[in-house]
Every structure is written in C-alpha cells, then in structure tokens.
Amino acid sequence: MPSSSSLSGLIKWLTREEWRELFEEALWLHVGPACEQADLDLEDLESLLGPAQFMTLWGCAFEDFLTRTVEPDDVNLVDAYLKRRGWKEPVANRRYMEALRRSVMSLYEVSGLVPGESFLARDLVRGGEPVRITERTASRSLAPWERIGARIVELGGSHVMAGGVLSFGHDASEEVLRILKSSAKRAGREFEKLARKSDLPAGADRSVLDTLLLTDAAPLFTNLWLADVLPRLVDQSLPTLVNSEGAEIAFHSMRYPFLPKVDVAEVRARLRTVPNLQEETDKFWNWLEPEPRPAPKPRIIGTTQTYSVTLENGTTVLGTIELTEMGLLVSINSEDRAARARAFLSPLLDGLARSPTTEIQTVEQMMTAPTARSIPPVEDLPPELQTTLVHEGLSGHYRAALDQPVGMLDDKTPRASVRSKAGREKVAVWLKFLESESRRSRAPGDPMASYDFGWMWAELGITDLRR
Template sequence: MRNDISDLLTFISQDDLWFGRLQEVVAEHLMPALEEFDLDYDDLPEVLGEPWPGVLWGCGFEDFLSRQYEDGNIVDLYLKRRGWNEPAANREYFGALRDTPVSLYEVSEVKPGTSMVLKDLVGDAKPVTVLEGSATQSLKQWDRIVVRVISENDVHVISGALLAFSREAVALLLDGLSTVLNADKNDKLSLASNQILKCAPIFTSAWLFTALPRALSKELPEFTNADGEDIMFHDLRFPFETGVRQKEVSLCLSELNCFAADGARCWTWLAPHGSKAPRENDGLVLDSQTDGRTVLGHIELKGKSLLINVNSSARADRVRHLVMKAAGQYLKQPLTTIRTVEQMMAEEQDELDLEDADEIPPEIARQIVREHMDRHYRETLDAPIPALGGKSPNQAVRSKEGRVKVVEWLKKLENNSAMHQNEAIEEYDFGWMWAELGLQEYRK
C-alpha cells in the first residue's frame, strides 16, 4: 500500500533505544502545553475529540523521522536494514519526510477533492499546487495550515499530520519562531529548511496553546461594543405624560444633532463625526457603522411611548440623560429591561424555531443576505477599522504598509465568510471589494 508506515513503526517499536527517542520527541511537542493545562495525553480524546490526539502524535513522529543523532537517522537505518522489503514509493516517501520541514502555509485556489495552492508563510519555498483529496473537502480560501509539503514524482502532496491554524495560533507561532531564532518580530520571516527543521515542536505547541483553552472553556467569548463596554442590551420605554402627543416629542428629538432621522417616527443615535476608532479587543466586538459613524442606539415613537434600544449600561445612562434633557417635560421616567447576550441568543433561537414553518425560500434568502452584505461592506470601506489602525480601507490602501494590512483584513473577512454555516454567507463573493480597493493582484 502506498505510503504505508506500519513496517517502519514496527521496526521502531522493537528497538528500545529508538522507541525511547521517539517518545522523547513526541513529548517535546506535547508536554509544554499538557503541563501548562494540567493534562495527560490520555485526556486529549475527551478534551479535543478525535482525531486530534493521533494527529498531534503524528506531528512528533514526523519530526522524529528528521532527527539526526550521533549514531545516525532512523529512516536511513530502516532503509538500510529493511528497505529491500518496501515498495519504491514508500522508500521515496520516507526519505522525503526525513528531509522536508514542517511549515505554515496559506491556502488558496481550493478545488474540493482535487487540489489547492499552498504559499509558505515562514520558509523560503515558492507557492506550489498540492494534489489532495481529503483535506480540500473542508479547507477554505485563506485558511492557514501547518503541514509538510512533499515532492513525489514531479507532483506535490502533503504529509499525514495537518493542523489548521487560527489567527491567534499564527500570531503565537510567529512570535515563538522570532524569539527562538532571535529575529526581529517586525520583520517577515523567511527561514531556510535547516532552520525550520529545528523548530518543529514550536508549531505543535502554538496550536495546542490556543486550541486547549478554547476546548476547556465552555463560556461564551467576551462581547464588547465599539467603546470597549461590556455588552448588556437595554430596552428603555419612556411613557408619555398625560395628554402628550407623538408630534411634541418628535420635535424635541429632532433638535438633537446626534439623532439621525430614519423615518417619520424613528431615529438612529450616532457617535460624533471624527470620534475615536473602535478599540482593539481580545473578545468579540459588536459594532455597526453608518456614514463612517458608530451606531450607538435606535429610537422609535410607538403609541404613547418612546422606545430606545442600546447595548451597554453606559449608553443607556447617556441616552436617558439626552432624552430627558431634550423632552423631559413630555416623558415619565423610563422602564428598563436588561438582557444578556445569552438571553438574547436564546430568544432569537426561540423565534427561529417558531419561524421554521414559514421558512423563506432559499433563493430569496440568498438574495436578501447578498444585498445586506453588499450594503454593509460598501459602508465598511469608508469606516474606521481597528485592524487598520483606525483608518478606513479606502484610506489605508494609499500607503504600502496600509495595503499589506488591508490585504490581511480582506483575507480574514473572506475566510470567516467561507467557514459560515449559512450557505448564502459562505458563497458570498468578495471579488468586488478587492477590485474596488485596487488589490486584485494580491488575491491570487
């Protein structure tokens, strides 16, 4: 069978010296993270699920095959003693594993079940087309993976141990490689094969140190708004004083420059022009923009009440003060309902369950999503983006450094969309944004 390593594994397990060395190398890959999180290898199936324990062990095993000891290399020894019993394809594959370093690759041009293009992000290798049937079924455009790319009979394939890297894991890996190799962390890494071969455990550790906290934590990520305030949804209802009409309240609210009319009885509360850019945050930022300004809340006159929706306690206090100052003579003190993110999600799920019987036809839903995303991203091109240093994409592309950041930002948008469970979002074409920003050449 092609690339069958069973006889090689048997050979290693029957030699106490080489088997001990294999265990030591696997420990180099796994133990720093396992000790940090007080876990044993046997805990990994429950924590990470299958097939990750086997894949992680494979990372250590492939590294072991490349190790040179005073008395030689295990692949050389095996081929010398048992190579006559192996097919030519296996002998070539073992030799390639011995000489090929693991590296971090960016995925593009995915053809499910057939091939993909891999660009080396830390080594000095050129982009290559890899023939691959299984992994290409799940990988998406701009995914980052750690694997060995092996040349076989004028084509390229990947080894068995593949780890998909999150953005957080990529950052941790690059930081670790820069530290170990004493490289400037602001410079782009371009390492030779012999340098990367020595750093293989760092790749596995970076993946584990980011995957284990997520797996061990059952809590939702932290949510904040653009001002860095914890998300807590507030619904304020201001009852009218006796005899007050909507027109009287409306005239007062229209005098507020920060309230932009959104119909006869609705307003959008907007941050001032030129206000500070949204803060960087380790959690998830819930933020919407219109005309380059952050949306702070929504206001509506309904019946004999003024209704206001905001997403933090601080914003609730601010808008209460604004409204009472402008129209306090017409309004009673507000009644406030407060809901957490978890409660909102539960309510939305209940609503979705009730709507299942009247589900929107897929083609209509796809059109609605596409139009919504078109509008949203059209506005985003002129909105300040934290990842771009507070500049809008249209501003950032004017400099060389800014273009690099915008390309990474676009890749992240496209990658997140491709992994979405909603088919309409997954299929959304970001090509127009690359063209609009003049960055088509970087999408290849």
C-alpha cells in the same frame, strides 16, 4: 496526500522497544509545554481534542521524529527501517519516506482551491511563489486564505502534503511568524557558521537559513496551536464584555419599517438634522458620543473585557444606522443605548415609519450564530432563498464595515487604509482573514461558505493583492 498505508510499516516499526521510549519523549516535546501550562496529562489531552484532532497532532510529532537522529548512536528511524525492511516496501512508499526524512514543517497560506483535486500553498516563512499541491481530501475542507502548518514534499514531479496538518487562526499564525522571524534575526549573525556546519555552498541565500531554522521548529507549531485551542476547550466560559460606559454588551437590532409611499429623501433629510449622526454614505450613519459619559461600575461578577468602537479622532461610536429600501436598521450594543436611540429616533421618524421591532442577542448567542446581525432568521426558508438573504445581509454588513474602524488596521477604516502602500497590504490581510473565517469548518452548502468577497477587493482597489 499519499495513502494512509504508505507509512504503516514505519508506524509498526515505531512500536519496537528501541524506538518506543524515544518517540514518547519526542511526542512530549510537541505537547508537553502546552499540557503543563494547562495542567493536563496525555490522556486528558486526547479526551479534550477528540480522536481525530489528537491523531493529527500525533501525526505532526511522528513526521517530525522521522527527520531526527537520536542518541546514543545518531540513528534515524527512516534510515534504520529502510536498511532492514526497505526491500518489502513499494518504490513509491520508499520515496515518500525518504522525502519526509528531509522535510520541514512550515506555515502556508491556502488559495486557488480546486475541490477534490488540488490547491495553491504559499510559504509564509520562506516566501516564493505558491506551489500547486495535489490533494483530494483536504482540498474539499480547506478555506481560501486559511493558514496551515504542514509538510509539503515533492514526489514524481508533483507537490504533496503529509498527513500532519494544523489549521491556525490568524492570531496564532502571526505568533508563529513572529517567533520564527525573531529567531531568523538572531541567527543572521551566525548564518555563515550554520552554513559551514551544514556544508552549504558559500553565498547560500536567506531561504536556506529559513529552512535550517525550520528543521527543529515543528514543536513550535504544535505547542502554539495547542496554546490557542486548549484554553477554549478547558474553560468554556466567556469573559463578560462591557462597552465604554460599563454596560454589559447585548446586541440590539432595531428595525423601523417605513410607512407606504414614504419618500426616502425625507428620511435622509431628517437624519441629517441630528448633530450626533455622522453621515458616512447616503445610506449609512455613525451615531457618535457628544462627550464622554462617566462609566458606571458594572454589577458583574467575574472577568470583564471592554469592547468599544472609536473613530480615528478617538470619538466613541455608540451605534450605527443603515438606510434600506424597507426601513431603518439601527445597531446598538446595550439596552441603555437602545433606549436612548429610541428616544430621539421615534419622534424624528413620526409619520415616516412604524414603531420599531427589536432583536436582542447576547455575546454567547452571537458566538454560536456567526452570520452578521443584520441577517434575518432564514432557517425555515428554501435553501436558494436562504442563500440570497444571507448574501444580501452580508453585503450590507460588509459595505458598512468599509467605513468603520478595524482593529487589524490600527483602528483605521479600510477606505482610509488603502491610501498608503503599507495600509493596502494590511487591508489585504484583513480581507483574507474575513474570507478564511467565513468558510473555515463550514459545509459546502452553508450560505456563509459560498459568499463572494471579490467586490470588496475591487471596491478598495486592491484586486492585484488577492493572490
């Protein structure tokens, strides 16, 4: 993006009496609805977000203000400033101000990162091919497939990004797209009227309509972004998660280490004798509920949410079993289920494996430790070995996930979803989500940030959609 001094003259001009109150009204348009919903004033908002995020939000409102004409004389800040002080500004600054004057905020998907140099941005609202953005700072911190609300303008033959950039989570970005698409649909019948009002040529294409709709849409971006982040900042408490049996969720990872010289084929053969174990691959089983159990009333105070994994036929998955070279890894989400799993697995593995070791993590602990549960603690290991172990753990976790129902795929497994065109597109969105979230806000040296998801695209046969 252009240097921070490019707009310093405009920002100083904004403090003049004739503009100050007008901008305060515009700023409240960007933050007011979300603040009123959370019962916050502007000072509270700045305190919650912190100086850096608040200034980013302020920048979004400021850049939007640069595009607007204000009453009573229908004047614009950029026009007024350049008319009075433009002769003092370098040519590059004047061109940047004029480009922002004509700009709109849209939602972009990031890809093709060249850290310290550039990235590709695909407009999710107006469509078209991705454009290469010349950007030194953000290209170091953005993640592949991350979705951002931003203004992109063309200067001197290159595309650059303005300073007001908001990073959207998947759900919040989908809400932005839903509202914009709904608005575009409603405006479709009025397109000709809008075109005439804006002196557009006859036959102007739909992207022009999308641009018109985006002209006043910047407050939508800021308010939806705030609506997404503020609840987590205002209320740090989490709802209590319970499983389908009403038991509070606590993730149990039980490891059955194999005895020396154990024949893995014998382990596999014994697992195949258990009726409630459904074999997905020769190394992975789902432990299924034979019949619904009555859900006890949970002794929990406060808000609860039910978390349950089911197959396409509605059968509840009680846990998973993964066969590794060193032993069995059993993943269960409650103490009761862990006890039931030990009750049938320990006799089954007699003479093949030692007694299990168990690692337990609460939901809160999982939230602060985003790596997969199957990854062992690696903090005290050399960085190279940490990366190897984390990547191996992630590969095992995600390989198993290919045969697990996924909410984003309408509770179908990724392998089943790629059998249809619509399913393939949904799987591509899911994989982009995984990649983006694994890298988002992580340091470059974090093993999670360097994990390569390319094998999943290839195994599912949708590499052509990784663009």
